[in-house]
Amino acid sequence: MAQSGEIRRPDIATTPLPRSVSMDGRTYVDHGLVAAGSLPAGTVDFLGDTLGSFSSLMIEPGTWKRDGDTYTGVLWTLPDRGRNDPEHGLFFDYQGRMHRFRVRMTAVSGTTGPGAASASLTFTPDGGRAFRDFEGKPFTGAEPGKGTRTERGLVLPSPASGTGAGKLSLDAESLQFARDGGFYVGDEYAANVYRFDAGGRLQGVIVPPRSVQPLDADGNLDFTSLRAPATGRRNNQGVEGMALSPDGKRLFVVLQSALVQDTAPGDASGRALTRVLVYDVSHDATPRRPVAHYVVRLPTYAEKGSGGEPDRTAAQSEIRVLDTHRFLMLARDGAGLGADESKPIVYKSVLLVDTRQATNLAGTAYETATTSLRDARGELRPGIRTAAWKPLVDLLDPADLARFGLSVDRAQPGRTMLSEKWEAMDLVSALDPAHPDDWFLIVGNDNDFVAAHCVMDGRRCDSAFDNDNRILVYRLTLPGMRSTAAPNP
DSSP: OOOSSEEOSOOOOOSOSSEEEEETTEEEEEEEEEEEEEEOTTOBOTTSSBOOOOSEEEEOTTOOEEETTEEEEEEEEEOOSOSEEGGGTEEOOOOOEEEEEEEEEEOOOSOOOTTTTTTSEEEEEEEEEEOBOTTSOBOBOSOOTTOEEEETTEEEEOOSSSTTTTSOBOOEEEEEEOTTSOEEEEESSSOOEEEEOTTSBEEEEEOOOTTTSOBOTTSOBOOOSSSOOSBSSOTTOSEEEEEEOTTSOEEEEEESSOOGGGOOSSSGGGGOEEEEEEEEOSSOSSOSSOSEEEEEEOOEEOTTOSSOOOOEEOOEEEEEEOSSSEEEEEEEOSOSBTSOTTSOOOOEEEEEEEOTTSOOOTTSHHHHSOOOSBOTTSSBOTTOOOOEEEEEEESOOHHHHHTTTOBOOTTSOSTTBOBSOEEEEEEEEOOOTTOTTEEEEEEEEOOTTOOSSOEETTEEOOOSSOOOEEEEEEEEEOTTOOOOOOOOO
């Protein structure tokens, strides 16, 4: 597994499991895959549209149970803005929603043969929940362009005409339940975090600081996804990762890659310096300012995987928080099933991140204005320390994937090829008294609604192939994150 932040050749795992990494005087262990499952790409959801996997997912708190080797729970998953084709101006009036599943898992271990364990996880559709704005109107996934709508003094993205006109635009990318049954949803269009009640009605909005807001050259909000703004979140690179600390007091919000003003000139490897905002939500569910603000330098990789200089950034796709300063972060390339078949799969890893030695930028011009993190030479400014990280889980393990009928080999294309986009992640306890620090890491793909038979908003949206909805489950040892939950007798 690559320990460097620069990946020049495919980061294929070759050392046997379990694999460990030491950080902060503790040893973290990846025990490998223990379950996997899938649903056909053409599955239809509770609103009659093709079910899209999974920009984010989370086991509903209090539902995860163990009975012997079998685990059950309620899984909620978050699709994004629906099927779309921005290059041709095609967007659907896709209503914001979450999907509900009944999950049943029988964890396996050992060296069973290829495909032998593929049925160890089932997730059965069981309804869902539609989102509503302050006024009770549905959200739309449609591109807002320059359109806006003002609600409760907040300027929010909304198509001025055409598809979705008059509704709030939402490109949902991250999900987190709160202790009162409500939940947060992170958005790509505005880089907002929306706070909903348990019924799915909007209650409040965490608006990002000025440095993150998408602004045009005149300083006006520009929410379009079709081009980059002058400053702020890059288009389609918004709130991709978000999670609460285990005590429910801190909400961590991470941008998918560097802000426009923090991007180095040249190729896409210059997007590595992403921002982490930490909000205190213990007294106010939608605070106005973060209490902490850090920088993480994302891995960079060579797209061709042939040993050349890195020319791409492994953008982060999800986080899960371990405590006040540690979190897991999923960083990946743009190759696999659903992407250009000429691209080799180079990098998909879950990183262990620690912010304790990182510089806190809260309240500085890097947050309250649009000052770049980079100096005139394009380098990170002196005095700014980035968060430390080490790779913990390498998804590119051919032997481990083969046990569940999956492959990273481009010479064997098909529906068993590892998907391009892995964007969803959650942690649940293994409920194992003999190993109280063991957790299951649940990882889901985003299939972009790609299905040979697709329907959306009453219209057909067929693709040339199926990209199935998939979930992988890893067993990890995470010291210091001991569960207080007791297993069922």
